[in-house]
Amino acid sequence: METKARKVLIADDEPDILEILKYNLANEGYEVITAKDGDEALEKARRTLPDLVILDVMMPKKTGVEVCQLLRAQAAFKETLIIFLTAVNDEGTQIRGLETGADDYLSKPISPKVFLTRVNALFRRLNKTEARILVIDHMTIDPERFIVKVGEQEIVLAKKEFELLYLLALKPGRVFLRNEILNQVWGNDVIVGDRTIDVHIRKIRQKLGVDCITTVKGVGYKFEL
Amino acid sequence: METKARKVLIADDEPDILEILKYNLANEGYEVITAKDGDEALEKARRTLPDLVILDVMMPKKTGVEVCQLLRAQAAFKETLIIFLTAVNDEGTQIRGLETGADDYLSKPISPKVFLTRVNALFRRLNKTEARILVIDHMTIDPERFIVKVGEQEIVLAKKEFELLYLLALKPGRVFLRNEILNQVWGNDVIVGDRTIDVHIRKIRQKLGVDCITTVKGVGYKFEL
DNA sequence: ACATAGAGTTAATGATTACTTAATACTATG
DNA sequence: CATAGTATTAAGTAATCATTAACTCTATGT
Known part of the structure; x- marks a missing residue:
C-alpha cells in the first residue's frame, strides 16, 4: 500500500536548528529535506516538490521572504504550505511574511513540541480535503x-x-x-x-x-x- | 457560491479586547458577532454558524478550550476555523489548544495588524476557491x-x-x-x-x-x- | 460415503434514489 | 408593478440497489 510521507523542506543557515527540526519532523514520520540558504532552498523545492516549506527569514543568498515570493509565483507552489521561522520578531516582518502568502510565522526560540504541533495543525486542515487513495x-x-x-x-x-x-x-x-x-x-x-x-x-x-x-x-x- | 461576508465570532470576557478586535475585523469587511463567555459563545456559534471563531482561553462559564472541543464534536463545526487568543503563553496550553483542533494560537498582547494578517492568512488558504477560468x-x-x-x-x-x-x-x-x-x-x-x-x-x-x-x-x- | 456447516449463487422483491416534467414561488429589472 | 428569468417544490416515473429466500456447492469430520 502506498502511504506517501509528507515531504518537508527546511531552509536555515544555522546547522543546529536544521538538525533539531529535522530530527523532530523525521520522528513524526515526515520526510525531511534540508537547505542552508535561499538558493539551495529554491532549487531543492523545485526538484522535490515538498508539501511544506519552512523558511528562515534571515538566510544567505536569498531571504526567506524572497524565496517565498518566488515560490508562490510558480503554479506548482500555489498550494504548498509555507512557514516562516525567525529570530526577528519584528511586527512588520511578520505581517509582510504572512501577506507574501505564508501560512504561519514562528519566532525563535521555539520549543520543538510547539513547532511540531503547529506543523501538524497546518497539515490537519489541509488533510480534510484529501481522502486516502x-x-x-x-x-x-x-x-x-x-x-x-x-x-x-x-x-x-x-x-x-x-x-x-x-x-x-x-x-x-x-x-x-x-x-x-x-x-x-x-x-x-x-x-x-x-x-x-x-x-x-x-x-x-x-x-x-x-x-x-x-x-x-x-x-x-x-x-x- | 457564498459571496456573503465571512462571519467571525469573537468570545472574550474583556470588553476592551472585544471592542478592538470587532472594530478591526469589521473594518476589513467581516461580519462580527461577539460573546462574553463560553456558554454564550457556544450558543451564538450554533445559531450563526460563523466561518471563524476566536476564543479567549480564560473565560467565565466555559474556557476556550472547552468551547473548542464542544464545537469540534459537532459535524457543523468540523471545518470552522478556530483561533485561540490568550494572555497565557504557556506552552502546554498552546499545544493542547492546537491539538484540540484549533488553527492558530495567538498570545496577547497582539497588535491589531498582526491579528488581522493572521486571520486573513487563515482565510486565504481556506479560500482556494478563487475565481479562475x-x-x-x-x-x-x-x-x-x-x-x-x-x-x-x-x-x-x-x-x-x-x-x-x-x-x-x-x-x-x-x-x-x-x-x-x-x-x-x-x-x-x-x-x-x-x-x-x-x-x-x-x-x-x-x-x-x-x-x-x-x-x-x-x-x-x-x-x- | 454421508451428514453437516459454512459459503456461493441466483432470482425476486421491496426500498432507495434519481430523473423528469410541470406547476408555483421568488427576484431583479425596467 | 409587470415581466422574464430563476429557483424551488411537488408528483409521478424509472432505474438501480440492497436484501432476502431458496437452493447449490464444497470441505470436513465421522
Whole structure:
C-alpha cells in the first residue's frame, strides 16, 4: 500500500536548528529535506516538490521572504504550505511574511513540541480535503472519485460494494470478521440477514473480475491480490 | 457560491479586547458577532454558524478550550476555523489548544495588524476557491464572465446552475456529496428540498448538451468529460 | 460415503434514489 | 408593478440497489 510521507523542506543557515527540526519532523514520520540558504532552498523545492516549506527569514543568498515570493509565483507552489521561522520578531516582518502568502510565522526560540504541533495543525486542515487513495499492486481504490481501477480499466461499484471493498483493502491481508464488516459498513444498529455480505462479496468479485477477496471459512474475509 | 461576508465570532470576557478586535475585523469587511463567555459563545456559534471563531482561553462559564472541543464534536463545526487568543503563553496550553483542533494560537498582547494578517492568512488558504477560468478539454468555464463554452459555442447558465457546474468542475473526477454541494452552493444555513440539486443538474445537462456530470448513486455527483 | 456447516449463487422483491416534467414561488429589472 | 428569468417544490416515473429466500456447492469430520 502506498502511504506517501509528507515531504518537508527546511531552509536555515544555522546547522543546529536544521538538525533539531529535522530530527523532530523525521520522528513524526515526515520526510525531511534540508537547505542552508535561499538558493539551495529554491532549487531543492523545485526538484522535490515538498508539501511544506519552512523558511528562515534571515538566510544567505536569498531571504526567506524572497524565496517565498518566488515560490508562490510558480503554479506548482500555489498550494504548498509555507512557514516562516525567525529570530526577528519584528511586527512588520511578520505581517509582510504572512501577506507574501505564508501560512504561519514562528519566532525563535521555539520549543520543538510547539513547532511540531503547529506543523501538524497546518497539515490537519489541509488533510480534510484529501481522502486516502489506496494503491495495491495494479489496483487503485479512490474513495474521492468513487472508482476502482484494475490495470487501466475503471470499474463502477455500487455504494455498499465500494465501502466493503475499501474496508477490506485498507488492511490487505488482515481478516475481517463478518461482525466487523457489519459494524463498519452497515453500522452497528442495522440488522441484516446472514447472506447479505456474501452477496455483496460476490458482486465485487464478479465486477472486478480479479480474485482479490479471500474467504476464511468460519472467520471472515480478507483482501489479497 | 457564498459571496456573503465571512462571519467571525469573537468570545472574550474583556470588553476592551472585544471592542478592538470587532472594530478591526469589521473594518476589513467581516461580519462580527461577539460573546462574553463560553456558554454564550457556544450558543451564538450554533445559531450563526460563523466561518471563524476566536476564543479567549480564560473565560467565565466555559474556557476556550472547552468551547473548542464542544464545537469540534459537532459535524457543523468540523471545518470552522478556530483561533485561540490568550494572555497565557504557556506552552502546554498552546499545544493542547492546537491539538484540540484549533488553527492558530495567538498570545496577547497582539497588535491589531498582526491579528488581522493572521486571520486573513487563515482565510486565504481556506479560500482556494478563487475565481479562475477552468479549461477542461473543449470546455471552458469562466466565472468572471459567467460563461460556459463548449467548443466554440457559448452557453448561458443561470446563477445556481453555473455555481453548481463550477464547483464540480473545480475538481474533475472528484465526487461531491449532496451535502457538500448544498454547503458550497447554497450555504450551510439554507434549507432546500431534496430534489433541488437534481433539477439543477438536469438543467445543466440539458443546456450543455454534453454528458459531463456523472451520477454516483447514493453518494453524489462528479464532473467528468 | 454421508451428514453437516459454512459459503456461493441466483432470482425476486421491496426500498432507495434519481430523473423528469410541470406547476408555483421568488427576484431583479425596467 | 409587470415581466422574464430563476429557483424551488411537488408528483409521478424509472432505474438501480440492497436484501432476502431458496437452493447449490464444497470441505470436513465421522
